[in-house]
Amino acid sequence: MKMLTIYKRELKSYFLSPLAYVLVGFLLLISGYFFATFVLSTQYALMSPVFGNMVFVFMFVSPILTMRLISEEMKNGTDQLLMTSPLRITDMVLGKYFAALTVYTLSLVISLIYPLYLKIYSKPDFGPILTGYIGTFLMGAAFIAIGIFASSLTENQLIAGVIGFSILLLFWIISWLGDVFQGTAKNIVDNISLLQRFNNFQNGVLSLNDVVFYLSVIIFFVFVTIMVVDKRRWS
Amino acid sequence: MMIEVNNVTKVYGNRKAVDNISFSVDSGEIVGFLGPNGAGKSSTMKMITGFMPPTSGTIKIAGYDIIEDSIKAKKHIGYLPEVPPLYLDMTVEAYLAFVCELKEVPNDKKKSTVDKVINEVGLKDVRKRIIKNLSKGYKQRVGLAQAIIGDPDVLVLDEPTVGLDPKQIKEIRDIIKELGKKHTIILSTHILPEVSMICDRVIIINKGKIVAVDSTENLTDTIGKSKRYFLKVIGSVEKISTTLKGINGIKNFKSKTDSKENCIDVDVETDVDHDLRKEIFFSFAKQNLAIIEFRPVNYSLEEVFLQLTTDEEVNDNENADNIQKGA
Numbered sequence A: 001m002k003m004l005t006i007y008k009r010e011l012k013s014y015f016l017s018p019l020a021y022v023l024v025g026f027l028l029l030i031s032g033y034f035f036a037t038f039v040l041s042t043q044y045a046l047m048s049p050v051f052g053n054m055v056f057v058f059m060f061v062s063p064i065l066t067m068r069l070i071s072e073e074m075k076n077g078t079d080q081l082l083m084t085s086p087l088r089i090t091d092m093v094l095g096k097y098f099a100a101l102t103v104y105t106l107s108l109v110i111s112l113i114y115p116l117y118l119k120i121y122s123k124p125d126f127g128p129i130l131t132g133y134i135g136t137f138l139m140g141a142a143f144i145a146i147g148i149f150a151s152s153l154t155e156n157q158l159i160a161g162v163i164g165f166s167i168l169l170l171f172w173i174i175s176w177l178g179d180v181f182q183g184t185a186k187n188i189v190d191n192i193s194l195l196q197r198f199n200n201f202q203n204g205v206l207s208l209n210d211v212v213f214y215l216s217v218i219i220f221f222v223f224v225t226i227m228v229v230d231k232r233r234w235s
Numbered sequence B: 001m002m003i004e005v006n007n008v009t010k011v012y013g014n015r016k017a018v019d020n021i022s023f024s025v026d027s028g029e030i031v032g033f034l035g036p037n038g039a040g041k042s043s044t045m046k047m048i049t050g051f052m053p054p055t056s057g058t059i060k061i062a063g064y065d066i067i068e069d070s071i072k073a074k075k076h077i078g079y080l081p082e083v084p085p086l087y088l089d090m091t092v093e094a095y096l097a098f099v100c101e102l103k104e105v106p107n108d109k110k111k112s113t114v115d116k117v118i119n120e121v122g123l124k125d126v127r128k129r130i131i132k133n134l135s136k137g138y139k140q141r142v143g144l145a146q147a148i149i150g151d152p153d154v155l156v157l158d159e160p161t162v163g164l165d166p167k168q169i170k171e172i173r174d175i176i177k178e179l180g181k182k183h184t185i186i187l188s189t190h191i192l193p194e195v196s197m198i199c200d201r202v203i204i205i206n207k208g209k210i211v212a213v214d215s216t217e218n219l220t221d222t223i224g225k226s227k228r229y230f231l232k233v234i235g236s237v238e239k240i241s242t243t244l245k246g247i248n249g250i251k252n253f254k255s256k257t258d259s260k261e262n263c264i265d266v267d268v269e270t271d272v273d274h275d276l277r278k279e280i281f282f283s284f285a286k287q288n289l290a291i292i293e294f295r296p297v298n299y300s301l302e303e304v305f306l307q308l309t310t311d312e313e314v315n316d317n318e319n320a321d322n323i324q325k326g327a
């Protein structure tokens, strides 16, 4: 399985540099600080504000996590090794995608100490915590898909990071527009808003519709990435 | 046939980098792909290895079309691009193990394959080092090691000695010659002597077109028919001309006044069989012509093109304007 080969190398590469440690640490530090101040000041055994906070921070962190995934291969010429080996582009892109997703998932797993802490000191409602985690995972997975797409567009990783962040920002702004518009326009905006649906998960509502939406966004961007990588050779 | 290139053209935007070229390489051959910078060597190699498809034309590797049957074709190729495709953060060993997986070396053969290629290209001393910290010569060797993993039938090497120092160049050339015993190799270069040192056959490309295909011996013969020298002489053009005409074995010469240094620049072409340097020196001395510089001249690639294409393209009369025929 060639995807696994790419995945393993990419994951190792994350942990060979300080990048993964710094990003995971940063994510946990901010969310941990938020968790501590919120729970201590309100005395509510709730996680939902922490999820919102984590997703917000990951909006800034995910472009840094993903920007070099494909652009660096083009810059260093290692794409010439990959593309002339018996390897499908789909395997290459998926291997890289799952490696970044693993780093993100790792920080979510470590953050499980927050609900554990709540369980020790009180009786939290685990329903919304579970859906919150699912939502946070799906949201991050969508961010990463957008990030890897941006990384396929240019061999300059900084530019890739900026493009990735801009797309995420655009999605964010679209969600605000939901409050500005009314009627059909609001309906459409709410439907494509990553944030609006995230609120449902945060509030403990798990609907197939929302899950399918996030999966579609992920599949769409991963698919477009594969197309971009393939088409560039023909230009 | 290991490599078959048929009417291949590559257009970037509106620039034709490769213009309708065709050639084939037989199993076991070492073929040199010779041409100046910008000739289209790298573009051709990127198409042969399936990195990018041709704008038109077809390429077959070991009988498989590189586009239609790309996965099968790519299993027969080892490729060293102009810049070796290295992951700088990995150790040599880890990198080569990764390439083994890419090239579908079975798991139980992975370790022995890595050991084998490390031996073959001489990487023993650095196998545990991080690639980023290696010298350019060693990086090139890791690039070569990467290309031969999985024992591909065809090795495509893009300017494998460029940017190395003379000692490293010799080492890499020796490794390539050794590899040539087991693989079909096509290697590109813009250095003429490199071809005669390593290759059985040479394909000369210029401005995207194939100018000549010849055995290395014939190529060296074409160039080896005469020796050339460059002289700086104090004296007059007429006197130099008559003196040179009086020496047996001078085939051609051309002189030009160098007003800056107040002397005459002379290009002399002589028979390959005689070393006429002594005779030239004494004849000039006798005529009171002072030689202030005297050195052999190597043929440039452009001149080789000229020579190789003389029969068809270069009109002798055009040349007569600036080359006076010697006696």
Ligand SMILES: Nc1ncnc2c1ncn2[C@@H]1O[C@H](COP(=O)(O)OP(=O)(O)O)[C@@H](O)[C@H]1O
Residues within 6 Å of the ligand: B012, B013, B015, B016, B017, B035, B036, B037, B038, B039, B040, B041, B042, B043, B044
């Ligand atoms: N990616 C590219 N985009 C546009 N032009 C290119 C590209 N790569 C090469 N060229 C042009 O194509 C011609 C052939 O280049 P190349 O194949 O690299 O030649 P060589 O390897 O013989 O030096 C050159 O004129 C070069 O400028």
Ligand SMILES: [Mg+2]
Residues within 6 Å of the ligand: B038, B041, B042, B043, B082, B159
């Ligand atoms: Mg080149």
